Amino acid sequence: MSVAVLGAGAFGTALAVALSVRGPVTLWGRRIGWREENPLLPGVMLPGQVRVTQGMPDGAQTLLLAVPAQALGRFLDDHARALNGRTLVSCAKGIDLASGRSPAGLLAAACPASTVAVLTGPSFAADIARGLPTALTLACADAATGHALQHQLSTPALRLYRTADVTGAELGGALKNVIAIAAGAAIGAGLGDSARAAIIGRGFAEMTRFAALHGALPDTLAGLSGLGDLILTATSEGSRNFRFGLALGRGAPFDPAVTVEGAATARAVARIAAARAVEMPISTLIAGLAEGRIDVKQAMDLLMARPLKEE
Ligand SMILES: NC(=O)C1=CN([C@@H]2O[C@H](COP(=O)(O)OP(=O)(O)OC[C@H]3O[C@@H](n4cnc5c(N)ncnc54)[C@H](O)[C@@H]3O)[C@@H](O)[C@H]2O)C=CC1
Numbered sequence: 001m002s003v004a005v006l007g008a009g010a011f012g013t014a015l016a017v018a019l020s021v022r023g024p025v026t027l028w029g030r031r032i033g034w035r036e037e038n039p040l041l042p043g044v045m046l047p048g049q050v051r052v053t054q055g056m057p058d059g060a061q062t063l064l065l066a067v068p069a070q071a072l073g074r075f076l077d078d079h080a081r082a083l084n085g086r087t088l089v090s091c092a093k094g095i096d097l098a099s100g101r102s103p104a105g106l107l108a109a110a111c112p113a114s115t116v117a118v119l120t121g122p123s124f125a126a127d128i129a130r131g132l133p134t135a136l137t138l139a140c141a142d143a144a145t146g147h148a149l150q151h152q153l154s155t156p157a158l159r160l161y162r163t164a165d166v167t168g169a170e171l172g173g174a175l176k177n178v179i180a181i182a183a184g185a186a187i188g189a190g191l192g193d194s195a196r197a198a199i200i201g202r203g204f205a206e207m208t209r210f211a212a213l214h215g216a217l218p219d220t221l222a223g224l225s226g227l228g229d230l231i232l233t234a235t236s237e238g239s240r241n242f243r244f245g246l247a248l249g250r251g252a253p254f255d256p257a258v259t260v261e262g263a264a265t266a267r268a269v270a271r272i273a274a275a276r277a278v279e280m281p282i283s284t285l286i287a288g289l290a291e292g293r294i295d296v297k298q299a300m301d302l303l304m305a306r307p308l309k310e311e
């Protein structure tokens, strides 16, 4: 079964490069202005097994979707008809602000004849593209498809664990970006490593609470997608979400062209949390920061002044 990756950003390109050790891969982008080296993934030369195209691939039965969460709705408006009926693997980490849906939810709604899966977990594009060892979660409600995808998308460097908990896997990846911004903001504002650890610990608690509200299993959040990815992105300057937080904490500018999924996702989470009366204090404050309504000092003061409670 052949594979195509849709979305030629850093992650889509890295996935295509990684999977090409198993055979030819098609990489689709809406505008390809480069030949051998994608400027969004500098230092990685495209192997011959990766074919880059601007025409929607019609042969591949398995399609990996690596378009950012906030752009996926528009992408599907244009391409859902060509995708419908094929196996779709969502690789985006976010919640769509316009609809409140997850990427897999958007795919399922737009492509009802497709089986939808999720590929997520701690993995910087640059690491995957260089063939460094990486473990990911492959989530699919359909056991047979999940099993087939796990084997189809694993390589000697890319080890996939399987779960049927699509909601938990997706929310783990979406919510950790929000907490990574908070961790970056704490470090950027000079609040120290202890403050960051508090944000990671309490952030993980609110991630698990929010996911449980949506029917996810706590064990999923404690795995690669969730805790694993939270550790990576809240502690590494390789993360764009963490770097965005650093800039907020320092009061420094940040390039608006860089994809920072956690900013819009924080706003989507804050909306859902308010509507469903679930406490998401860190995510709600990150939404306020992302919208410029509060600054980092106010956010930290508000967190520290919350009523004392049981852990
Ligand atoms: N970069 C990384 O290390 C990782 C990224 N991801 C996730 O992958 C998703 C994509 O991120 P990146 O590739 O890193 O972002 P990126 O900023 O490197 O690339 C985004 C790509 O999407 C394209 N795009 C935007 N709107 C589009 C549309 N309407 N139709 C078609 N293409 C469109 C852009 O042209 C660009 O090529 C995000 O949800 C991110 O959280 C997941 C794991 C690792």
Ligand SMILES: O=C(CO)COP(=O)(O)O
Binding pocket: 093, 121, 122, 123, 124, 125, 177, 180, 229, 232, 233, 238, 239, 240, 241, 242, 259, 260, 261
């Ligand atoms: O999701 C990622 C790593 O697992 C990439 O994180 P950033 O989007 O913050 O760079």
